[in-house]
Amino acid sequence: MHQYTESATVTVSVPGPTLGVVGGGQLGRMLAEAASPLGVDVVVLDPTPDCPAATVADQIVGAFDDPDAMAELAARADVLTFEIELADPDLLDELAAEEEIEVHPSPDALRTIEDKLIQKDTFGEAGIPIPPFHRVDDADDLRAALDEFGSVMLKARTGGYDGRGNVPVTDPDDAEAAIEEVGGPAMAEAFVDFERELSVIGVRGDDEIRTFPVGENVHEAEILRETIVPARTTDDVLDEADRVAREVLSHLPGRGVFGIELFETSEGEVLVNEVAPRPHNSGHWTIEGALSSQFEQHVRAVLGWPLGATDRRAPTVMANILGTVDEPRAAHLGGLDDLLSESGVSLHWYGKEQVRPLRKMGHLTAVGDTDLDVLLSRARDLRDGLHFE
Structure with a gap:
């Protein structure tokens, strides 16, 4: 693969290139459904056999951080993307260099977004309006955030979705338990009215x-x-x-x-x-x-x-x-x-x-x-x- 080259003046023709997607859940499934009418084939990498996308795309069964499985995905695709933040940005960068394949969005965008603290720091420094927040490495940090904001949403810095990794905290006496529930590095965000x-x-x-x-x-x-x-x-x-x-x-x-x-x-x-x-x-x-x-x-x-x-x-x-x-x-x-x-x-x-x-x-x-x-x-x-x- 990798015969596909992109430029600002790209000439589109069909059948199109093959798109490799890290993740084969419902988002990968709907990506493949949208790609098909455009003449674009899709191959997904997902650890779950017969994942949701497998009915409409080819699947490679493998972990998101498996270098061999990721290399196989890159070998079968012309461009790589991802539908899940569990994709490894460092591995994606390595593939982009070694396999000479484009990855979009940029792994740097994934690095910024996958860690909620880095995400907030980036947007805050850019002057983008965000709720007040506080880095939390231990219970004392959380108590300091409660003292500053009154009540907070404690969020795991990575891996949370659909409310998982989020714990509302209002009482300083609950700090240790909340830290344990989140289970890792966190940030505390002031509750927004x-x-x-x-x-x-x-x-x-x-x-x-x-x-x-x-x-x-x-x-x-x-x-x-x-x-x-x-x-x-x-x-x-x-x-x-x-x-x-x-x-x-x-x-x-x-x-x-x-x-x-x-x-x-x-x-x-x-x-x-x-x-x-x-x-x-x-x-x-x-x-x-x-x-x-x-x-x-x-x-x-x-x-x-x-x-x-x-x-x-x-x-x-x-x-x-x-x-x-x-x-x-x-x-x-x-x-x-x-x-x-x-x-x-x-x-x-x-x-x-x-x-x-x-x-x-x-x-x-x-x-x-x-x-x-x-x-x-x-x-x-x-x-x-x-x-x-």
């Missing part, structure tokens, strides 16, 4: 930045439940969210899609919460709700191809389908008749063989020129009518 949570899916191309319309996110137990587009806020806040997102993108090297989570404070400020160097759960609405999806945009961007339009087609609500079970078991989803009979509603099943409590198993989107509250209620009713048999 926010009006709503927002997100922007941004795309960095060769010489341009594009953003999708601002979404409003509804979380419960720190897991995303719904994304509503357009966000139900003022035009001034929408403009500021887009401005802040573009500022974030300008400080992250390499091409690709970035998910930028934001807080809208009760005073109307917009603060950066966290950034993901990949397609993001809050951007799944774009598959049906925008002129091009975040996944198509990521494929285009990492290959150096022209970007697509990011305009919204119509008001859209995305609702996650989570595991509503008490213990793990084989995944069989029922109650789909009403959902599939509803005009403007689409189902995305991730193909995971086992359902676990609150595991993301799929999502649905509801698109229509109607009141957003009505659309949200419809999506919730249809999602809540599903059950695992």
Whole structure:
């Protein structure tokens, strides 16, 4: 492979190059689904045999930090990307040099983002608005943060997702237990009195930045439940969210899609919460709700191809389908008749063989020129009518 060369004046033809993806979960699956119509083949590396992406892409079974498996991925691809922050940036840099293969987004962007403390330091030094935070190496550091901020969210610096690695702390007497629960280096972030949570899916191309319309996110137990587009806020806040997102993108090297989570404070400020160097759960609405999806945009961007339009087609609500079970078991989803009979509603099943409590198993989107509250209620009713048999 590696016959593919990229430049600002790249000439696109099909069949296209092969894209290698570190990670074969639902994001890898949807990347492959978006790549296929573009004539782009996808090969994924994932440690789980028959991972979700394996039905639509070739799979190499191997650990994300396995040099031999990563070298095989690079040998079979023309460009590398990743759909999970567990990708090793040092190994990606080595492959880029040894195999002469491009990696996007840049491993440097992954280094910045994978450690929440480095991420916050980088954005703070750049003047990007962020909540106050404090480095935490031990219980004394956490108590100092509590003394400064009153109450905090203690976050593991690496590896946390869907609320894992996050511990709210208000009492200094709980410092030791909280440190133990997080289980490693951490940072303490002051609680933000926010009006709503927002997100922007941004795309960095060769010489341009594009953003999708601002979404409003509804979380419960720190897991995303719904994304509503357009966000139900003022035009001034929408403009500021887009401005802040573009500022974030300008400080992250390499091409690709970035998910930028934001807080809208009760005073109307917009603060950066966290950034993901990949397609993001809050951007799944774009598959049906925008002129091009975040996944198509990521494929285009990492290959150096022209970007697509990011305009919204119509008001859209995305609702996650989570595991509503008490213990793990084989995944069989029922109650789909009403959902599939509803005009403007689409189902995305991730193909995971086992359902676990609150595991993301799929999502649905509801698109229509109607009141957003009505659309949200419809999506919730249809999602809540599903059950695992």
